[in-house]
Each structure stands twice: as structure tokens, then as C-alpha cells.
Amino acid sequence: MNRIDQRFSELKQQGRKALIPFITAGDPAPQYTVGFMHALVDAGADIIELGVPFSDPMADGPVIQKACERALKQGTRLIDLMQMVKEFRQADTNTPVVLMGYLNPIERIGYESFADQAADVGVDGVLIVDMPPEEADELGPLLKSRDLAAIFLVAPTTSNERAATICAHGHGYLYYVSLKGVTGAATLNADDVAEHLAPLRGMTDLPLCVGFGIRDGATAAEVAKVADGVIVGSALVNRIAESLDAPETIAGQLKSVLAEMRTAMDA
Amino acid sequence: MTVSATGVSKTVLETKFSELTQMPDARGHFGPYGGRFVSETLSFALEELEKTYLSLRDDPDFQAEFDYDLAHYVGRPSPLYHAKRWSESLGGAQIWLKREDLNHTGAHKVNNTIGQALLAKKTGKPRIIAETGAGQHGVASATVAARLGLECDVYMGAEDVERQKLNVYRMRLLGARVIPVESGTRTLKDAMNEALRDWVTNVDNTFYIIGTVAGPHPYPLLVRDFNSVVGREARRQSLEQIGRLPDALIACVGGGSNAMGLFYPFVEDDAVAMFGVEAGGDGVETGRHAAPLTTNAPRGVLHGNRTYLMSDEAGQVSDTHSISAGLDYPGVGPEHALWKDVGRVSYVAANDKEVLEAFRELTHMEGIMPALESAHALAHAKVLAPTMRPDQHIIVNLSGRGDKDIMTVAKIDGIEF
Ligand SMILES: Cc1ncc(COP(=O)(O)O)c(C=O)c1O
Numbered sequence: 169m170n171r172i173d174q175r176f177s178e179l180k181q182q183g184r185k186a187l188i189p190f191i192t193a194g195d196p197a198p199q200y201t202v203g204f205m206h207a208l209v210d211a212g213a214d215i216i217e218l219g220v221p222f223s224d225p226m227a228d229g230p231v232i233q234k235a236c237e238r239a240l241k242q243g244t245r246l247i248d249l250m251q252m253v254k255e256f257r258q259a260d261t262n263t264p265v266v267l268m269g270y271l272n273p274i275e276r277i278g279y280e281s282f283a284d285q286a287a288d289v290g291v292d293g294v295l296i297v298d299m300p301p302e303e304a305d306e307l308g309p310l311l312k313s314r315d316l317a318a319i320f321l322v323a324p325t326t327s328n329e330r331a332a333t334i335c336a337h338g339h340g341y342l343y344y345v346s347l348k349g350v351t352g353a354a355t356l357n358a359d360d361v362a363e364h365l366a367p368l369r370g371m372t373d374l375p376l377c378v379g380f381g382i383r384d385g386a387t388a389a390e391v392a393k394v395a396d397g398v399i400v401g402s403a404l405v406n407r408i409a410e411s412l413d414a415p416e417t418i419a420g421q422l423k424s425v426l427a428e429m430r431t432a433m434d435a
Numbered sequence: 436m437t438v439s440a441t442g443v444s445k446t447v448l449e450t451k452f453s454e455l456t457q458m459p460d461a462r463g464h465f466g467p468y469g470g471r472f473v474s475e476t477l478s479f480a481l482e483e484l485e486k487t488y489l490s491l492r493d494d495p496d497f498q499a500e501f502d503y504d505l506a507h508y509v510g511r512p513s514p515l516y517h518a519k520r521w522s523e524s525l526g527g528a529q530i531w532l533k534r535e536d537l538n539h540t541g542a543h544k545v546n547n548t549i550g551q552a553l554l555a556k557k558t559g560k561p562r563i564i565a566e567t568g569a570g571q572h573g574v575a576s577a578t579v580a581a582r583l584g585l586e587c588d589v590y591m592g593a594e595d596v597e598r599q600k601l602n603v604y605r606m607r608l609l610g611a612r613v614i615p616v617e618s619g620t621r622t623l624k625d626a627m628n629e630a631l632r633d634w635v636t637n638v639d640n641t642f643y644i645i646g647t648v649a650g651p652h653p654y655p656l657l658v659r660d661f662n663s664v665v666g667r668e669a670r671r672q673s674l675e676q677i678g679r680l681p682d683a684l685i686a687c688v689g690g691g692s693n694a695m696g697l698f699y700p701f702v703e704d705d706a707v708a709m710f711g712v713e714a715g716g717d718g719v720e721t722g723r724h725a726a727p728l729t730t731n732a733p734r735g736v737l738h739g740n741r742t743y744l745m746s747d748e749a750g751q752v753s754d755t756h757s758i759s760a761g762l763d764y765p766g767v768g769p770e771h772a773l774w775k776d777v778g779r780v781s782y783v784a785a786n787d788k789e790v791l792e793a794f795r796e797l798t799h800m801e802g803i804m805p806a807l808e809s810a811h812a813l814a815h816a817k818v819l820a821p822t823m824r825p826d827q828h829i830i831v832n833l834s835g836r837g838d839k840d841i842m843t844v845a846k847i848d849g850i851e852f
Contacts, residue, residue: 223619223751224737226631227474233618245749271472271736273750298472298736302462325479325638334475348476349636 171264171292172317172340175214176375176396186341186397187212187388187430188377189404190268191422192219192235193252194244196408196415202255207419209263212430217295217399218253220246220269227297229352231402234409246273246282250289257290266293266319266340274307283310293317293340301337308337321345324360328367335372341397342368346380352402356381362394385432392433400429450777453703458770463652463740466776468769471651473739476635480643485653487557492660497553504549505664508582509539511546513665515672515830521800528682528823530816532803532833533669533697540578542571542806542835543665543693544646550661552579555642562586562641566630568595568623568689569761569808570602571835572646577611579644587611590629592622595760602839620754623689623764627738647690648768651739655768662696669830670700677828683708683819686832687811688728688782689762691771693834698780708781710819711771712811714757715784725755725763728775728782737765742772758787758843759807761835785814793817794837794844806835807843 179186189208193201205216221239225232246269253265267286274282274296286294294316299307301320311318317340322331325348335342344365346356365376378391379399388398407421450466458465463485471481491497505511513534522530535543555563563580565587567573573589580587589606593615596603606613619625627650634643648655648662673681684701686694688711701707716724724730727743735744737752745753745765757763774780785793793813798804805813809832816831823829837844845852 223746224624224628226628226738227476227635229632237618240751247749272744272746272752275735275741276733276746276748276750297474298739300471300473300475300478303470303472321475323474323476323478325476327479327482330478330482345474345476348638350632353636 170315170317170340171262172215175264176341179214185392185395185433186214186375186377187426187433188215188217188397188399189213189426190217190219190399190401191404191408192221192232192239193249194221194239194242195235195405196238196412197242198244198248198252200415200418201252203419204422205256206259207423208426209260211423211426213263213426214397215264215266217266217268218249220249220267220273222270222273225270227350229350229402231352231405231409235405246277250285253291254289264292265290266295267291268295269297271296271299279307279310283314283316286316287314291316293319295319295343297321301334304337312339319343322368324348324364331368332371335368335374338372338374341375341377342372343399344368344376344378344395346378349380351380353381356387356391358390358394361391365394385428388429389432389435398429398433452705452777452779455702455774455777455779458773459652459656463656465769465773467734468742468772469652469655469740471739472736472741473651474635476638477651480634480638481651481653483558484554487554488653488657491554491557501550501553505546509545509549510537511664512668513537515669515676518801521797522820524800525817525820527820527825528827528829529825530820531681531828531830533665533830534833535665535693536803536805536809536833536836540571540575541838542575543662543696544572545575545578546664546696547646547658547661547692548572548575548579548644550657551644552583555585555644556583558642560640560642562637563644564588564590564630564633564641565644565646566590566623566626567646568592568626568763569759569806570595570599570606570839571761573606573611573613574602574609576644577606577609580611581609588633589613590616590626590633592620592626593617594621595623595626598843599760599839600842622755622760624737624752631738647692648695648770649690649738649740649742649766655740655770658692659695659699659770662692663699665693665696665832666698666700669697673830680704680707681828681830682823683710683829685710685712685812685815685819685829687712687762687808687834688767688771689714689764689808691768693832695768695770697830697832702779709779710815711780711782712815713782713784714759714762714811715786716756718786719784723756724784725757725765726784727765727767728771729784734772740769742766742769743775758790759811761806761808762811783815785811789814791844791847803833804837805833806837807840809834
């Protein structure tokens with residue numbers, strides 16, 4: 169069983185919701201990333217989304233855009249992420265890791281080679297922001313045959329008809345984008361989210377996780393009431409950006425931001 | 436579809452020229468290229484746009500409205516002009532210029548913009564956004580927005596804002612807001628990223644007018660259709676004025692909309708050779724250029740479509756360089772990628788120095804000052820014409836006029852205003 173499915177079935181038994189932090193690999197420099205991942209797990213992360221830095225992150229706001237720039241300046245490549253996951257797995261064989269990014273770095277490595285490497289190092293899922301299910305007919309089967317989950321997005325603008333298609337193609341969990349906009353955008357409306365999640369429940373057994381606009385314990389707890397998981401990115405990446413002159417303090421800060429969310433969600 | 440190590444599929448290699456007119460397929464694919472690689476939030480808007488366009492594409496009323504605007508607002512048909520003096524001096528084929536520079540706002544960009552403005556009107560969106568490199572597409576968008584009373588924001592790389600000041604001011608006079616983009620390479624590709632971010636955020640009330648035959652389906656299709664008026668006219672004018680079809684067509688390629696507009700109606704005319712001229716920058720051998728097709732850049736995905744894309748081994752999009760802001764783009768429209776693979780069009784590059792030479796030569800010999808983008812096509816005409824006979828004919832797409840580039844050329848000449 170894929171580690172993601174395993175984790176959600178455990179959470180279900182415990183009556184808890186998944187907390188899914190996102191960080192950009194290589195930000196502020198590659199040597200920190202594995203340490204950050206362990207810190208996030210210590211603070212209560214259930215799944216880690218590891219961002220693959222890209223030169224043109226069209227779906228991201230300024231916070232993650234700048235994180236990509238920092239990581240790229242340090243030379244972070246997709247093959248370096250593979251090494252990071254491999255290193256992470258030496259100490260942690262339980263926490264699912266999802267690679268999240270844009271298609272072009274994967275096109276360059278080649279789909280087959282990418283799928284092989286990801287499976288080898290212990291990646292569990294892949295979320296490609298600019299690859300909707302309609303364009304996944306080449307990569308999708310390669311992921312599936314290696315038990316890697318292809319995770320897709322559903323947006324507030326997604327029609328029910330499209331949502332059904334996306335549900336049929338998705339594995340691991342569905343990533344519901346809470347608002348129209350890019351990552352790091354302001355306000356999330358929990359009622360609105362609940363309203364959009366309701367029809368999805370009827371279409372799929374996949375866990376429904378919500379990202380975009382979750383910034384603190386209060387919003388995390390609110391969303392956890394209606395979703396199966398809460399994804400938090402910019403709020404963490406912001407902490408990294410604010411502490412570039414003292415990178416050794418960042419792991420501790422990420423831990424405290426995430427721990428606050430964990431506590432609020434579990435309360 | 437089987438894709439070989441070179442990224443060229445078997446089906447593509449078996450494609451006949453006459454089949455090219457049938458592209459894209461229902462999913463917006465041109466062979467292995469094109470498609471709709473966007474974040475989910477935009478899927479709905481693209482499906483809506485596709486539906487709207489396909490329902491209007493063969494609608495006589497819509498076509499009549501488009502034709503009316505092209506005739507009475509843009510000033511079409513544009514002339515096909517015989518550049519006699521320049522042809523003679525080159526000592527080879529006769530060169531004919533398709534005068535898109537004479538269009539209202541000064542470039543071919545306005546054809547597409549008029550078409551998309553009609554679509555914006557149909558969809559009832561009160562706001563227009565656009566990305567622009569040289570500023571010509573921005574000016575065309577600001578123009579149609581002014582005419583229709585729509586709000587208009589134009590994204591432009593900060594470097595392009597600097598080198599195309601004249602067009603920036605034009606857009607502001609027309610009532611548009613020009614938003615400089617500081618991220619990345621501060622050029623066209625970054626402007627497009629930012630426009631896409633805006634669109635995702637304001638998708639309910641905003642119509643995105645993309646300025647070239649790139650981007651997610653259906654943009655490459657509809658921009659090609661709207662600009663094909665160039666080739667349809669040129670074909671008819673050629674039969675009337677030359678008495679037969681031309682031997683060759685030449686157009687510059689940034690994203691490729693002016694080239695597509697000229698070439699598309701000639702696709703099945705196997706005897707007509709076609710040349711797309713990319714930006715060679717400092718020279719393709721230096722790596723400082725914007726010529727993904729000429730240099731066989733690997734295939735990749737950016738801005739919603741798969742195409743030839745300049746990127747490094749890790750898949751990061753490369754910096755580009757060109758004297759002309761309108762060609763300074765690391766990718767190319769997906770239909771051009773297919774045409775390269777099947778061998779229908781030859782793609783070559785002209786470097787900055789050759790471009791300036793062509794710019795000066797046409798200005799002196801014909802009294803026509805071309806846009807630096809168009810001067811890329813002219814630079815290749817200088818190479819090609821002398822290899823041909825005086826009874827042969829070349830049509831060069833003069834995609835725009837050079838007023839906007841006077842500052843750039845003056846700076847090279849050491850002149851300050
Ligand atoms: C005069 C002119 N020609 C050509 C181009 C390049 O665009 P395309 O390759 O889409 O024709 C531009 C773009 O700004 C332009 O202004």
C-alpha cells in the first residue's frame with residue numbers, strides 16, 4: 169500500500185485530519201531541506217509536499233516565487249530533490265513525501281526516468297500544477313505502475329463534470345484550491361470551501377485536502393472541520409524568507425508555526 | 436502516439452502538408468505539441484473561450500463584424516508592395532512586402548486583437564488584460580479596450596518598459612495601465628507569467644487577450660485564424676499582381692503570429708517555400724539568442740503548451756537575448772514546432788547585426804522604416820534573394836513599422852534626444 173493511503177487510513181481510524189506542510193526544496197539552500205523536513209514531521213506533519221523550484225512558477229504568488237529564485241540561485245535541481253528524499257528516508261520511512269512543481273523539469277529528465285528515480289528514492293506522490301488529467305495520459309500510467317500517486321487539483325471554477333473526470337484520474341488525495349488566485353493570496357472563506365467540497369464527497373472516496381490561504385492555527389482548524397487535510401505553504405515559506413540572515417533558526421520556527429496549527433486542528 | 440528519443444512522433448513524420456490545415460485536434464494538440472497545460476482554475480475559462488469561439492468561427496454575422504472592423508478600423512487590405520530598388524540592389528529575386536506596418540496601430544498584432552475583442556464583447560467581460568514585449572500587442576489591446584470602453588491592464592517586462600518607452604506612453608494615453616514586471620528575466624515571458632497570475636485571480640470578470648500563437652488551447656488556434664487574413668490577402672494579391680503564387684515567403688518568428696498569419700493560407704501550396712526567421716541575438720553560436728527552433732531546443736512545457744523551449748538540463752527556462760523585444764521569447768507557438776518537424780517551414784536565425792543592416796537598407800532604399808522584429812525577416816531576404824533568379828518572387832511580411840524602435844537605433848548610433 170502506498171504510504172499516502174496508509175497515512176489517511178490511520179488518520180481516519182484516529183478521527184484526525186491530515187496536516188500537510190509545503191516547502192520549496194533548496195530554500196534558502198539545499199543543505200537545509202532534509203533538516204526542515206524532519207522538523208516538520210516533529211511538529212506534526214502527516215505528509216510533506218516538497219516543492220520543485222521552477223524558473224516560471226505561474227500559479228504561485230510572490231512568496232513562493234521568491235523561494236524558487238533562492239533555491240535556483242543555489243543550483244537546486246530536480247535530481248537534487250531525489251537525493252534529499254533519499255536522505256530523508258534514511259531516518260524516516262513512514263512519512264509520505266509528495267513532489268510538487270511544474271512539468272518542464274520533468275519533461276527534461278524524461279517521464280520514464282523521472283518515475284523510476286522518484287520510486288527508487290521513496291517518493292509517494294506527484295502533483296504537477298500545470299498538468300491537468302487531460303494531459304497526463306503519458307505520465308499517469310508510468311506513475312501508477314510504480315505505485316506513485318498522481319495528485320490533481322480541483323478549483324472553485326471546476327465544473328462538476330470536470331471534477332468527476334479529475335476524481336477518476338486522481339490518487340492519494342484531491343487538492344482543493346480554496347480560492348481563485350495564486351498561492352499566498354489573502355482570504356479563505358471556510359463556508360465557501362465547505363460548499364464546494366460537498367459535491368466532491370459524492371464523487372470520490374479520495375481524501376479531500378484544502379490548500380491556498382491557510383495562514384495560522386485558526387484558519388487551519390476551521391478548514392479541518394470540513395476537509396480531510398489542510399495544506400500550508402506560504403505561511404511557512406514566509407518564515408524562511410524572514411530569517412535569511414539566520415538560517416540556523418529556521419527549522420525551529422517552522423516547527424513552532426506548524427505545531428500551532430496541529431494543536432488548533434486537534435483541539 | 437509513439438514518441439521517439441528526439442521527441443518527434445511517428446504520426447508527425449507521416450503527416451502530409453495538406454493535413455496540417457486540420458490541426459489542432461479537438462484537444463488543442465498539433466501532433467505532440469500544443470495542449471492545455473494550465474493550473475486547474477483556468478480550465479473553466481479556457482473551455483468557455485473555446486466553446487464561444489467554435490460557435491462563432493463559422494458564424495457569418497461574426498465574420499462580417501470582424502471583416503468590417505478590419506476594413507474600416509484597421510485599414511485592410513494592406514498593400515503588397517514591390518520593393519523594386521532593393522530587389523535590384525540585391526541582384527536576385529523580386530521582393531514584395533506585405534505592408535502590415537500600415538495597419539492602424541502599426542503592426543499585424545491588431546488583427547488578432549480586434550478578433551479577440553469581439554470575443555470579449557460576446558463573453559461580456561468588462562476588463563481586458565494583455566502581455567506585451569515590444570509593446571505593439573499592448574498598444575493594440577489598449578486601443579480596442581478604449582474603443583469598447585473596457586478597462587485594460589497590460590503586463591510588460593521591466594526591461595521592455597525601458598526599451599520601448601514610446602509604446603508605454605502610447606498605452607497610457609489610450610487609458611491602459613502598464614504594469615512593469617520585475618521578476619525573472621524582466622522580459623516577455625515574465626510578463627506572460629504575470630498576466631496568467633492576474634487571470635487566475637480575476638477570471639470571473641477578465642478576458643485575457645494573448646498576443647501570439649502560443650499559450651493554452653484555444654489561443655494558438657484563434658490567434659492563427661484571426662491573423663490568417665494576412666496570408667489570404669497576400670495569396671490573392673500575389674495572383675493579381677505577380678500573376679502566380681510566390682516562390683517563397685519570409686516572416687519573423689517570436690511567438691510566431693505574423694508568420695502563422697502569412698503562412699497558413701499557403702500550407703497546401705507545396706511549391707511555395709517558407710522561411711521563419713528567429714532572433715539570433717549575438718549569434719546562435721554564442722548561446723545569447725531567442726531561436727528555439729533554429730537551435731533545436733529540447734521540447735518543453737511553458738505557458739500552457741508543449742513546444743520547442745529553450746531550457747537548461749534541469750528544465751529551467753533559459754534567458755534569451757534579442758535586440759527586438761517582440762522576439763525575445765524562449766518558446767514558440769506549437770504549430771510552428773510541428774511545421775518544423777514535418778519540414779513544411781525552414782527556420783533560420785538572423786543576428787542583431789544583420790538585422791540592423793537590413794533595417795538601415797530598407798529605410799534608405801525604399802523609404803520604409805521597419806520594426807526591428809520585421810527586420811529579421813528582411814535580413815533573411817538579403818540572404819535568400821541573391822540565390823534566386825530575377826523572375827522569382829519572395830513575399831516578406833513587414834509585420835510592423837519601426838517608429839517604436841527609433842530610440843534603440845539612435846542609442847546604437849550614439850545619439851541622445
Ligand atoms: C512588429 C512585430 N513583429 C513581430 C512581432 C513578434 O510577434 P509574432 O512572432 O507573434 O508575430 C512583434 C511582437 O511584438 C511585433 O511587434
